[in-house]
Amino acid sequence: MAIEEPQYKVTLSDGSFEIRQYAPFLIAETLVEGDMDEASNKGFQLIADYIFGNNQVPHSLESSKISMTAPVTVEPLSKKIEMTAPVTLQSVSAASGVQTATKWRVHFVMPSQYTLANIPKPKNDAVTLKEVPGKTYAAHTYSGFNTLARVQSKIDDTLEWAQRKSLKVIGTPQLSRYDPPWTLPMFRRNEILLEVSPP
DSSP states (O other), X not given: OOXXXXXXXXXXXXXXXXXXXXXXXXXXXXXXXXXXXXXHHHHHHHHHHHHTTOEEOTTSSOOOOOOOBSOEEEEEOOSSOOOOOSSBEEESOXXXXXXXXXXXXXXXXXXXXXXXXXXXXXXXXXXXXXXXOOEEEEEEEEOSOOOHHHHHHHHHHHHHHHHHTTOOBOSOOEEEEOSOTTSOGGGOOEEEEEEEOOO
């Protein structure tokens, strides 16, 4: 079954690296504490609860199931919270790296048929909905498991590549995962996304 992903245009491809121009999209996000794995699990459960029906359709008492999309994104949180893309995990202290981050943003991209006006609203205040404007990202795609050390290494590789390409990084690194946990490591699609100024 096809899983919807955010829409983007590749403007440069270089092996496992790309520069992508993403179209605007809508996300459901939550902020959680813990290490990367704990935050990923907690965040996934909170947003999955929302899309599986803990919500309310606008102008109705009904709830609705929302289709799953990919990726799930996590990012370490910085003090200034930047908007992000896909289901992503983002840590809240990128300067010190993902290995020491204790606060994270986890988000899912919502199916493209929804807008803030027509999407079911979360019943849990821990889940919020946001529109993300179009952005440019440096993306690094790889397979396998995501240990903290491996994710940090892939972030470092992406930062080095961005520097070689004279790209100005303006966002916190994000880890996006596209596959269910039972997917064999060699078939997993993982990406590090770094927001950059358009070249």
